[in-house]
Amino acid sequence: MGDTRDGSGGTALACERVSAGWGATQVVTDVSFELPGGETLAVLGRNGVGKTTLVSTIAGRADIKGGVIRLAGEPIQDLPRFTRAARGLGFVPQEREIFPSLSVEENLAVAARGRGRGVDEWTLTRVFDLFPRLLERRNIGGTKLSGGEQQMLCIGRALMGNPSILLMDEPMEGLAPVIVDLIVDAMKRIRAESGVAILLVEQHVDIALEFTSRLLVMDRGAVIFDAADGTRPIDQRFIESLVGVDALV
Numbered sequence: 096m097g098d099t100r101d102g103s104g105g106t107a108l109a110c111e112r113v114s115a116g117w118g119a120t121q122v123v124t125d126v127s128f129e130l131p132g133g134e135t136l137a138v139l140g141r142n143g144v145g146k147t148t149l150v151s152t153i154a155g156r157a158d159i160k161g162g163v164i165r166l167a168g169e170p171i172q173d174l175p176r177f178t179r180a181a182r183g184l185g186f187v188p189q190e191r192e193i194f195p196s197l198s199v200e201e202n203l204a205v206a207a208r209g210r211g212r213g214v215d216e217w218t219l220t221r222v223f224d225l226f227p228r229l230l231e232r233r234n235i236g237g238t239k240l241s242g243g244e245q246q247m248l249c250i251g252r253a254l255m256g257n258p259s260i261l262l263m264d265e266p267m268e269g270l271a272p273v274i275v276d277l278i279v280d281a282m283k284r285i286r287a288e289s290g291v292a293i294l295l296v297e298q299h300v301d302i303a304l305e306f307t308s309r310l311l312v313m314d315r316g317a318v319i320f321d322a323a324d325g326t327r328p329i330d331q332r333f334i335e336s337l338v339g340v341d342a343l344v
């Protein structure tokens with residue numbers, strides 16, 4: 096019997112015909128998928144196709160216009176974002192949103208939320224073990240960090256909430272290749288050590304395929320290639336052709 100809170104052994108996150116946008120503007124149309132507990136799903140697509148809008152809708156930041164979002168089976172689309180976070184939805188936003196007036200350690204500490212999982216809990220010590228750079232910089236103000244360090248802090252902060260689902264919006268964007276490697280390694284450790292389900296928004300097909308063969312490709316707000324259940328054979332070059340050349344530079 097799996098952990099009912101994080102849905103392991105069942106569906107951790109599901110979107111059922113979700114349409115969404117910002118104010119009066121609809122961006123996402125009829126997106127459906129299921130993400131089992133502990134698995135990773137990559138959402139691919141070129142700039143502006145609606146990937147951020149989709150994860151922002153799941154997180155409770157964009158406006159849902161139709162459909163149902165389920166967290167471990169329970170509908171959450173009408174809940175405020177803070178309640179979704181409290182129920183186990185972690186978010187690594189594209190803009191990182193580090194608190195500028197707080198140190199690294201304070202940024203992490205304010206996000207701490209224990210869930211009584213004992214040794215499996217993410218704590219300051221564990222986050223510093225995952226990202227030793229953050230330990231070295233623990234007393235530095237959040238905005239004095241490099242882009243890569245800010246991304247580590249943003250991921251560490253989401254982990255401090257001990258989520259069952261981690262929504263990650265292009266976490267490698269704009270980072271030097273050596274930092275991308277470091278973040279990829281950290282994400283592999285996060286998956287192995289915590290069994291968290293990850294919804295990864297990516298533009299780079301090769302990076303997505305390092306984690307998963309569960310893929311959705313979006314174009315103009317809709318899903319144009321659905322391999323979310325992970326059973327479809329994946330041809331990297333075909334997926335790259337769907338995502339578009341601007342994603343390959």
Ligand SMILES: Nc1ncnc2c1ncn2[C@@H]1O[C@H](COP(=O)(O)OP(=O)(O)OP(=O)(O)O)[C@@H](O)[C@H]1O
Binds near residue numbers: 140149
């Ligand atoms: N916070 C926001 N407020 C208002 N409109 C937004 C917001 N974020 C995105 N949009 C709009 O939604 C549309 C789709 O953009 P979105 O960011 O969802 O695409 P994307 O696939 O994530 O692209 P990118 O990789 O550039 O982030 C665009 O017209 C964009 O201007």
